Amino acid sequence: MIPAKNMQKNVSFADNILAMNWESLLSLKRFGDQHVRKRIDQDEARLGFEVDFDRIIFSDSFRNLQDKTQVVPLSKTDFVHTRLTHSLEVSVVARSLGRMVGKFIIDKYPDLKNKGFHANDFGAIAAAAALSHDIGNPPFGHSGEKSIGEYFHSGEGQRFKNQLNEKQWQDLIDFEGNANGFKILTESVNNIEGGLRLSYATLGAFTKYPKESLPKKPTRHIADKKYGVFQSNLSFFTELAKELGLEKTRNDKDVAYARHPLAYIVEAADDICYTIIDFEDGINLGLISEDYALEYLINLVRDTINTKKYNSLQNTQDRISYLRALAIGNLIQEASRIFIENEESILAGEFTLSLLEKCRYEAQINDIIKLSVEKIYQSKEVVEKEIAGYRVISDLLDVFIRAVNNTHEHQASNYDKLILMLLPDRYRQKHEELYKRILNVCNLVASYSDSYAILLHKKIKGIDLG
Numbered sequence: 001m002i003p004a005k006n007m008q009k010n011v012s013f014a015d016n017i018l019a020m021n022w023e024s025l026l027s028l029k030r031f032g033d034q035h036v037r038k039r040i041d042q043d044e045a046r047l048g049f050e051v052d053f054d055r056i057i058f059s060d061s062f063r064n065l066q067d068k069t070q071v072v073p074l075s076k077t078d079f080v081h082t083r084l085t086h087s088l089e090v091s092v093v094a095r096s097l098g099r100m101v102g103k104f105i106i107d108k109y110p111d112l113k114n115k116g117f118h119a120n121d122f123g124a125i126a127a128a129a130a131l132s133h134d135i136g137n138p139p140f141g142h143s144g145e146k147s148i149g150e151y152f153h154s155g156e157g158q159r160f161k162n163q164l165n166e167k168q169w170q171d172l173i174d175f176e177g178n179a180n181g182f183k184i185l186t187e188s189v190n191n192i193e194g195g196l197r198l199s200y201a202t203l204g205a206f207t208k209y210p211k212e213s214l215p216k217k218p219t220r221h222i223a224d225k226k227y228g229v230f231q232s233n234l235s236f237f238t239e240l241a242k243e244l245g246l247e248k249t250r251n252d253k254d255v256a257y258a259r260h261p262l263a264y265i266v267e268a269a270d271d272i273c274y275t276i277i278d279f280e281d282g283i284n285l286g287l288i289s290e291d292y293a294l295e296y297l298i299n300l301v302r303d304t305i306n307t308k309k310y311n312s313l314q315n316t317q318d319r320i321s322y323l324r325a326l327a328i329g330n331l332i333q334e335a336s337r338i339f340i341e342n343e344e345s346i347l348a349g350e351f352t353l354s355l356l357e358k359c360r361y362e363a364q365i366n367d368i369i370k371l372s373v374e375k376i377y378q379s380k381e382v383v384e385k386e387i388a389g390y391r392v393i394s395d396l397l398d399v400f401i402r403a404v405n406n407t408h409e410h411q412a413s414n415y416d417k418l419i420l421m422l423l424p425d426r427y428r429q430k431h432e433e434l435y436k437r438i439l440n441v442c443n444l445v446a447s448y449s450d451s452y453a454i455l456l457h458k459k460i461k462g463i464d465l466g
Contacts, residue, residue, distance in 0.1 A: 031194025040116030136181025140389030
């Protein structure tokens with residue numbers, strides 16, 4: 001429930017006069033459109049929602065995920081997931097979930113079918129949004145986000161605090177990969193208007209946290225857990241929310257909206273994959289013993305396991321793969337069931353938890369996550385490499401921001417000029433506003449793969465002159 005202390009300032013999720021409607025939520029509109037895109041007029045061989053998927057997968061930002069940490073930074077093994085393989089897997093799960101939910105929604109609202117919508121449209125939207133869900137994440141895993149924030153909160157970046165407004169400063173000290181992803185997908189660059197120009201439906205499903213950085217966690221609603229939009233992108237986000245018919249959740253000067261319902265699907269797909277597949281990576285790395293692994297996974301699939309088939313498998317890896325596939329299948333069924341049972345409260349913005357928090361396997365999931373935190377995320381290998389990542393990101397930010405700002409102030413040293421030559425053209429563009437200059441540098445550093453960030457760090461430190 002939303003705490004009572006917030007009820008006077010904010011429009012309660014339960015106080016919405018009208019629920020959102022699916023036709024608006026499935027908008028095919030793209031940035032800059034001058035005409036309405038109707039579903040019934042779409043080419044079935046080249047559906048707009050599927051075009052979104054293609055644009056994401058061919059983008060430079062998506063390609064960079066192939067060398068970004070998912071669990072273990074800079075792992076040299078063949079079987080550990082990167083952000084790219086993780087994103088592809090989340091997309092597959094989201095597509096299945098979306099189709100299951102879509103079939104129910106099309107049956108419940110026949111007018112959608114009359115206007116050309118199909119059950120698979122929901123899967124296509126969810127798949128595209130899920131494919132891009134990590135596109136804004138920095139190198140070195142979640143510590144990458146924290147290290148950018150720390151640079152401003154307690155590092156050299158503190159010097160900018162008094163030059164920025166409160167919300168701009170919060171964007172920096174609480175740097176958020178979700179907001180950076182929205183920036184990448186939507187921001188006009190080098191006269192290319194609207195970023196990737198994805199459909200509004202896909203952008204809505206992508207935005208798990210449809211709010212700005214302040215106030216921080218104003219309610220216990222899942223949509224308020226983090227933020228999803230930088231100050232620099234608020235104007236377009238507001239246009240997007242209005243087009244989709246997202247309900248405003250605060251009536252004051254703060255920007256916040258109810259979630260697009262399919263954001264719950266994208267979130268569930270991510271939760272399923274990182275819970276189960278990160279756990280599998282920990283097993284393959286030897287961080288979690290095989291006995292533990294089998295016990296924890298079997299607890300998730302007791303009701304559906306084929307004991308005869310399981311016992312016929314000859315080695316541990318095959319048994320774990322079988323249990324992993326079965327567990328993911330069970331959780332997909334659970335997540336779709338919960339969404340369908342709560343579809344009306346989700347449309348009204350009243351569903352306050354993630355889908356998996358309501359599932360019957362919640363206790364088993366929490367056991368797996370707890371063990372993963374202890375054995376994987378806090379393992380010596382992970383911690384040591386995250387520490388290195390903090391130093392790499394901090395140094396890159398410091399050198400780049402100084403070069404950009406000194407150039408803006410016509411005080412660039414020869415070193416600054418050389419550093420500026422390392423930056424792509426789009427990051428050399430002059431911005432009068434300090435906030436945008438700094439945020440663009442953060443966006444650049446966040447775009448680097450783990451290996452490239454380390455290589456560049458060595459070069460600017462004079463360690464690698466080869």
